[in-house]
Amino acid sequence: YIVTIRVKPDHSGVVTDGVKHSMNPFCEIAVEEAVKLKEKKFIKEVVAVSCGPTQVTETIRTALAMGCDRGIHVEVSGKDYEAMGPLQIAKIFAALAKKEEASLVILGKQAIDDDCNQTGQMTAALLDWPQGTFASEVTIDGEKVKVVREIDGGLETIKISMPAVLTADLRLNTPRYATLPNIMKAKKKKIANMKPADLGVDMVSRVEVLRVDEPPTRLAGVKVETVDDLVAKLKANGTI
Amino acid sequence: TSREKAASIKLMTDQQKEFQELARKFSREEIVPVAAAYDRSGEYPFPIIKRAWELGLMNSHIPEDCGGMGLGIFDSCLITEELAYGCTGVQTAIEANSLGQMPVIIAGNDFQKKKYLGRMTEEPLMCAYGVTEPGAGSDVAGLKTRAEKKGDEYVVNGQKMWITNGGKANWYFLLARTDADPKCPTSKAFTGFIVDADSPGILVGRKELNMGQRCSDTRGITFEDVRIPKENVLIGEGAGFKIAMGAFDKTRPPVAAGATGLAQRALDEATGYALERKTFGKLIAEHQAVSFLLAEMAMKVELARMGWQRSAWEVDNGRRNTYYASIAKAFAGDIANQVASDAVQVFGGNGFNSEYPVEKLMRDAKIYQIYEGTAQIQRLIISREHFGRFKK
Numbered sequence: 001y002i003v004t005i006r007v008k009p010d011h012s013g014v015v016t017d018g019v020k021h022s023m024n025p026f027c028e029i030a031v032e033e034a035v036k037l038k039e040k041k042f043i044k045e046v047v048a049v050s051c052g053p054t055q056v057t058e059t060i061r062t063a064l065a066m067g068c069d070r071g072i073h074v075e076v077s078g079k080d081y082e083a084m085g086p087l088q089i090a091k092i093f094a095a096l097a098k099k100e101e102a103s104l105v106i107l108g109k110q111a112i113d114d115d116c117n118q119t120g121q122m123t124a125a126l127l128d129w130p131q132g133t134f135a136s137e138v139t140i141d142g143e144k145v146k147v148v149r150e151i152d153g154g155l156e157t158i159k160i161s162m163p164a165v166l167t168a169d170l171r172l173n174t175p176r177y178a179t180l181p182n183i184m185k186a187k188k189k190k191i192a193n194m195k196p197a198d199l200g201v202d203m204v205s206r207v208e209v210l211r212v213d214e215p216p217t218r219l220a221g222v223k224v225e226t227v228d229d230l231v232a233k234l235k236a237n238g239t240i
Numbered sequence: 241t242s243r244e245k246a247a248s249i250k251l252m253t254d255q256q257k258e259f260q261e262l263a264r265k266f267s268r269e270e271i272v273p274v275a276a277a278y279d280r281s282g283e284y285p286f287p288i289i290k291r292a293w294e295l296g297l298m299n300s301h302i303p304e305d306c307g308g309m310g311l312g313i314f315d316s317c318l319i320t321e322e323l324a325y326g327c328t329g330v331q332t333a334i335e336a337n338s339l340g341q342m343p344v345i346i347a348g349n350d351f352q353k354k355k356y357l358g359r360m361t362e363e364p365l366m367c368a369y370g371v372t373e374p375g376a377g378s379d380v381a382g383l384k385t386r387a388e389k390k391g392d393e394y395v396v397n398g399q400k401m402w403i404t405n406g407g408k409a410n411w412y413f414l415l416a417r418t419d420a421d422p423k424c425p426t427s428k429a430f431t432g433f434i435v436d437a438d439s440p441g442i443l444v445g446r447k448e449l450n451m452g453q454r455c456s457d458t459r460g461i462t463f464e465d466v467r468i469p470k471e472n473v474l475i476g477e478g479a480g481f482k483i484a485m486g487a488f489d490k491t492r493p494p495v496a497a498g499a500t501g502l503a504q505r506a507l508d509e510a511t512g513y514a515l516e517r518k519t520f521g522k523l524i525a526e527h528q529a530v531s532f533l534l535a536e537m538a539m540k541v542e543l544a545r546m547g548w549q550r551s552a553w554e555v556d557n558g559r560r561n562t563y564y565a566s567i568a569k570a571f572a573g574d575i576a577n578q579v580a581s582d583a584v585q586v587f588g589g590n591g592f593n594s595e596y597p598v599e600k601l602m603r604d605a606k607i608y609q610i611y612e613g614t615a616q617i618q619r620l621i622i623s624r625e626h627f628g629r630f631k632k
Contacts (some may be wrong), residue, residue: 061258178268180296180319181309183258 011211015081023059026108028066030168033138033174034106035067043103045069049096053077053091057191064186065178071191072096076203080196083205088196090122095199097127100161104145109134109167114130118165131162132206133167252318259315263297263322270469271326278329279600282303282447284408285330285455293364297323298334299357301345301490306353307361312556312608313490317497317548328604329453331365331498336456338494339612340367342487343413345431347474354394356411363612368409370435370461371484374401378617380415380484381426385463387433394418394433394473396441396466402611406459407444409437414468415484415575418477430480434472441466473560489555492565496548499572499608503541506576506583506601510534517575530586537582540575547571563625570618573608580605 006015010077022030034046050056051074060071074092076084097105105127110117124131132138132147136155139146140162149156159219178186196203224230234240252260271288278285292298300316302308316338324331337360344356359365376382385398396416403412412435419429435442445460474483511534514525524530551564580601584591591598609615 058254061254065258177295178258178262179294180259180262181299182296183255183262184309187255 007214010070011213013209013212021055021059023062024108024111026110026112026114026170028108028175029170029172030106030108030166031063031171033067033166034104035137035176036173037104037138037140038067038069039154047072047100047102049074049093051076051092051196053081053085060191061186062178064189064191065183066176067182068189070189073191073193074199075193075195080203083207084203084206085156085207086116086118086122086205087206088201089119090126091201092196092199093119093123094126095201097123097129097163099199099217104162105129105165107165107167109169120165124165127163129163129165129166129184131167132158133165134169135166136145136169136171138166138172248446249532256318257317260318260322260380262295264325264543265325266292266295266297271323271330275327276597276600278327280454282449282454284457285327286331286408288330288608289333289366290364292323292334297507298364299337299341301338301341302357302361303345303353306357308357310385312552313493314549314552314556317494317552320494320547321497321501321545323503324498325505327455328498328502328608329455331409331501332404332453332456332607335491335498336369336493337367339369339487339491340405340409340411340413342490343474343483344371344434346486346490347432347479347483348434350476352434352474360435365410366405366408368405368412369487370400370403370406370412370568372400372402374399374460377402378614381429381480383415383417385414387418387431387468389418389470389477391561392470394468394470396433396435396463398463400461400463402448402457402458403461404593404611406457406461407447407457411436412461412625413474413484414463415480418480426481428478429482432474432480432483433468434474435466435468439466439468447612451606452600454603472629488613489560489562489565492569493548493561495553495608495612496544496551496565496568499569499576499605500541500544500548502601502605502608503537503572503576503579505542506580506598506605507534507537507541509538509597509601510537510583510586513590514529517558517588525632533582533586539580540579544572544575545569562621563629566618566621566625569612570615570622573615573618576605576608579600 008015031048037043042208046068048060048068048071050060059072060073064071093105105123107120109120119130120133128160132145132149134150135147136150137148144159144161145164146157146159147166149158150171222233224233270291274288295624296309297319299310300311300319320331323334341357341360343351358416360367371380373383375384385396385400387394387396396414405557414433414435415430416433417429418431428440441464443464444495445462448458450458461499514530514534515523517524548567551568554561554564580598583598584602587596587598590596593599
């Protein structure tokens with residue numbers, strides 16, 4: 001995922017116009033897990049959801065080509081899209097989860113552009129559902145889900161009741177390619193279109209971005225000939 | 241307004257973009273990393289071929305009623321160009337399937353199609369196009385392999401050479417002479433057959449060691465009293481030449497696309513290097529000698545792409561595309577060689593070395609001026625077509 005990110009001249013954010021967007025890698029893993037659960041017959045139907053402008057339908061199509069049954073595109077564009085963050089998305093997902101009577105909401109653990117790692121947790125809280133985050137293994141056992149979670153200390157295994165929210169971590173699975181025949185079949189699958197207002201969700205942001213800056217440019221180093229020189233230099237600039 | 245209209249014209253459908261993305265992702269992630277190793281070892285890249293087959297990137301022309309996707313030539317060219325970007329050795333092995341299948345697709349009856357095309361979609365099998373001989377390449381009318389009718393069978397004797405997938409094929413399309421009379425016109429003297437590779441009497445030669453596309457399997461095949469049932473004749477006795485030639489209108493655009501993929505790769509590698517390497521105090525890309533070289537490479541790549549696109553679009557729209565297919569193949573083959581050679585030049589000394597990717601591209605490019613109709617044969621075809629159009 002090599003992209004040269006540029007900060008907008010007004011420091012309000014990064015330039016996204018004309019930058020190729022694709023499905024967040026952790027979300028690819030989430031889609032793959034959902035499709036696998038369906039293939040193992042634990043769940044009946046997988047609905048791929050994305051919030052954003054028109055281009056988002058391309059990402060939904062990829063999810064359909066991977067095996068999801070249908071898609072929902074929640075249209076958010078312009079200023080609302082620029083200000084959209086985990087809380088608004090979580091509200092949308094919570095509303096849709098209730099509307100669709102979902103038994104599981106599976107997301108990537110975080111987006112690799114903003115690294116928030118909040119949407120899954122907020123969705124669970126809004127729904128008052130249990131959550132299995134940073135999942136590296138998911139097993140359905142009747143009405144419960146066993147989740148092996150990657151935590152700082154190692155692995156933690158929990159058992160939660162459905163309906164539940166899960167977030168996918170790196171080692172949960174290896175996402176499949178959408179095969180050519182599946183890309184063709186995906187064309188016939190439906191993508192429903194709606195707006196946040198249709199779900200009773202307000203898109204007002206409670207977060208105000210003050211300024212976005214690039215990291216400071218790395219300064220050139222200085223070469224020294226001896227250890228004594230090194231100690232002298234470190235003392236001179238106050239490091240020791 | 242016409243400007244708004246121009247902006248809204250899509251060069252590709254959404255589905256075509258998705259196909260291209262899939263092929264591109266597969267090529268960059270799975271072919272590029274292993275291409276150099278396959279080139280050195282010459283080992284047949286079956287694991288990659290199998291993966292491509294699983295993803296539906298092969299056998300795209302097989303009609304839907306035989307389990308295929310019945311894609312048009314344009315769609316399959318999109319895929320071919322992306323795969324060729326990764327490695328043309330791999331792409332040629334895959335493309336040889338399309339070449340071998342094309343006579344059956346255009347001239348096979350239901351029984352033949354179901355039997356020989358159906359199996360290609362059920363397992364990852366290879367097939368081959370057996371026309372060229374040691375003594376006859378461009379001069380197809382000079383083929384010596386004989387097929388004699390004996391009862392309900394044809395008995396074939398002869399030798400074929402430079403058969404891609406020769407050692408890996410499950411079946412061959414074979415062109416052999418059925419009319420011994422030297423005065424018989426070419427259009428009636430040859431017959432097209434489908435031959436099972438396990439037929440007794442077929443002797444597969446050694447894998448030939450070639451300049452480039454080294455992981456592709458190229459062999460001589462000897463036929464000694466090989467018996468072919470009459471059910472495996474395509475159309476009928478004497479129809480072979482037309483079938484063999486007719487296949488080319490559909491297989492030349494993909495070959496052009498393959499050459500374009502190689503050229504694009506060469507351009508990308510050279511450009512990346514030019515933006516890193518410094519000389520005389522600045523990036524070599526900032527020296528006009530180099531930037532002009534890259535500009536001309538870019539011109540050639542873009543035009544080669546438009547060449548295959550036009551020829552594919554013509555045939556997909558039901559028109560005879562011989563003129564365009566020949567132009568596309570001739571041009572793409574020539575520029576692939578020029579662009580690959582120029583890429584080595586941009587890399588300088590490093591380009592000549594096997595640690596850098598461009599010398600392989602130069603070796604791989606050469607065959608594009610030879611197979612599927614030499615550069616010279618293409619010029620014969622183009623001039624003939626050109627005069628024909630002019631006289632109208």
